[in-house]
Amino acid sequence: MTDAFEQQHQVLLTASPLQRVGGFALAALAKVGHPEQLTVEQFTTATTTMTRHLLATSDVAKAADAGGFWLSASYMLWPNSKIIPTARGKQSPAERRELIAQWRDMPDSAEWPGVPCAYCDRPACKWFGKVDIPLGASSEHRNTTAPGHEGTPLCFPCVACLWAFPYGAELSGGRAAAVHSWDDVFLAPVTRMAVQRTLAAAQAPASKTKLGPYARELAVLNAVRAYGQRVHSGVELIVLSNSNKEQFLRTQEMSQPIVEWLRSTATKTNRRTGYQALVAAQAAKAVPGEAFLAKRAFGDPAAILFRTTAHLLDRVSAKGGIPVEATGLAPLLYSYCIEVLNMDEKDVTRIRDLARRLAALLGQDSRPGPFGGFMRANTKGGDLYGWFRSQSVQWLLKTRPAGMPQTLLPVEDYRLLFDDDRAWSHRRLLVFAVMEALVEAGWEPKGSAEELEDIADVAANLPEDDKD
Ligand SMILES: [Zn+2]
Structure with missing residues (x-):
């Protein structure tokens, strides 16, 4: 075996997320833990398995027929490839097999272009184009196409990883959705599970189940919460279609801190207890709470705090x-x-202390009015500063619980609420902390239904995010 031959059968992980997902999918197909541990034989086994799956479609008349999974996926993944030529309907199964084998065979070394692979820098085996490189993978290397050439030079293991990528993705709703992370220890089992799902789906009768709202984001949230170890990087959700009808690519990232925090809601007892209430608070009319929690964990983490308080109110x-x-x-x-x-942490402590003072002040009155007044001051048009000014006098005059300071709003607290980049988040946390402190104190408003309904109006008028 020459070095050059061996190199063309050894996976090297690169900076491309899709190539990495594909690498782990190849490893899963060969039942190996890490793609870079694949031997030449194991690599060959994995690529042969993929080719076998495609060859099996040659007896299938239409994509919707039994056994047509990879045929159907080809329109989305590999448009214009040799598995779905325009003349396919007139070809014999033998002719189809011939074309598929040609497509997936490693080019003879005499035909190699003599340029480095755009991904790993080792010798490329051929120029590849849209047929083999999904949109998400090509956009990372848009500038690597040399003048006068069509496509991107890739070595055989790198293109094999791109071919394997769909195994590590969920193929549904006309798109491929893959989970990626730079944490290999996390990516390995997540991709392995995806490969198992894809292999099972390829065997099952074709189904067109409609995806629920944010189903892909929810799947990531569930994978993260079920994972048993610390995750060291953020987790990306890559959704793409390479189809001629729809070119689509969207990458969203769930940051590492939120990944770890979500895991803690499954592992830490005191956080697990409130998780269902948090989920319920995120729900919207047509979107289940956990799906919306997942969506916000990707795109709008501050909204999780904002929604939860508005829901309670x-x-x-x-x-x-x-x-x-x-x-x-x-x-x-x-x-x-x-x-x-x-x-x-010390700002959060300050806000909680302030909330206890406010709860002591508001809790002196069993009517819901004063409580509602504070909440109203927190709405978009509310004057929270004015409210504090008038209440500071009350605080001075009224009997305070033992140990509480004379000043209702010290300068440091003023800054957190009115003169800080995160002022809106601080105020929202204060709204929550006041409710928590009142519940702790056993306060229950005695008022008419109308007075209480006023408070629901307040909830609807709280700012929706940090930018309001
Ligand atoms: Zn390469």
């Missing part, structure tokens, strides 16, 4: 008081603010 009228879930949610929300939203 919204339920005050229905429950005739502050929902007791506030207590169970506390360990989740405070840790979320510190670990994900990057709030200082």
Whole structure:
């Protein structure tokens, strides 16, 4: 075996997420832990398995027929490739097999272009184009096409990884969705499970189950929460279609801190307790709570805090008081603010202390009015500063619980709420902390239904995010 031959059968992981997912998929097909551990024989076994799957479609008339999984996937993954030529309908199975084998065979070394692989720098075996390189993989290397050449030079193991990528993805709804992370220890089992699912789907009768809202994001959330070790990098969700009808690519990242925090909601007892309440708080009309939680974990982490508080407040009228879930949610929300939203632990402590003073002030009155007044001051048009100014006098005049300071809003607290980049998040945390402190104090508003309903109006008018 020459070195050059061996090189063309050894996977090297590169900076391309799709190539990496494909590498781990090849390893899974050969039942090996890490792609770079694949021997020449194991690599060959994996590529031969993929070719065998494609060859099996040569007896299938149409993509929708039994055994047509890879045929159907080809329109989305490898348009214009030799598995689905325009003249396919007129070809015999033998002719189809011949074309597929040609496509997937390693080019003879005499035909190699003499340029390095765009991914790994080792000698390329051929120029490849859109047929073999999915959109997400080509966009990373847009500039590598040499003048006068069509395509991108790749070595055989790199192109084999791209061919294997769909095995490590979920193929549904006309798109391929893959999970990627730079943490190999996490990527290996996640890709292995995806490969098992793909192999099972290829055997099953064709089905067109409609995906639920944010189903792909939810699958990542579930994978993360079920994972038993620390994850050292963020987790990306790559959704793409290479089809002629629709070129589509979207990459979203769930940051490492939120990944770890989500894991902690499954592993830490005090966080596990409130998780269902957190999930319920995220739900919207047509979107189940956990799916929306997953969506926000990717694109809008601050919204998780904002939605949870608005939801609690919204339920005050229905429950005739502050929902007791506030207590169970506390360990989740405070840790979320510190670990994900990057709030200082001492700032969170300040906000909680301030909330206890406010609860002592508002809790003196059993009517819901004063509570509603504070909440209203937090809405988009509310004057929270004005509210504090008037209440500071009250605080001075009224009897304070022992040990509480004379100043309601010290300068440091003022800065957190009114003069800070994260002022809106701090205010929202304060809204939550006041509710938590009132529940702790056993406060229950005695008021008319209308007064309580006013509070639901307040919930609807709280700012939706940090930019409001
Ligand atoms: Zn390469």
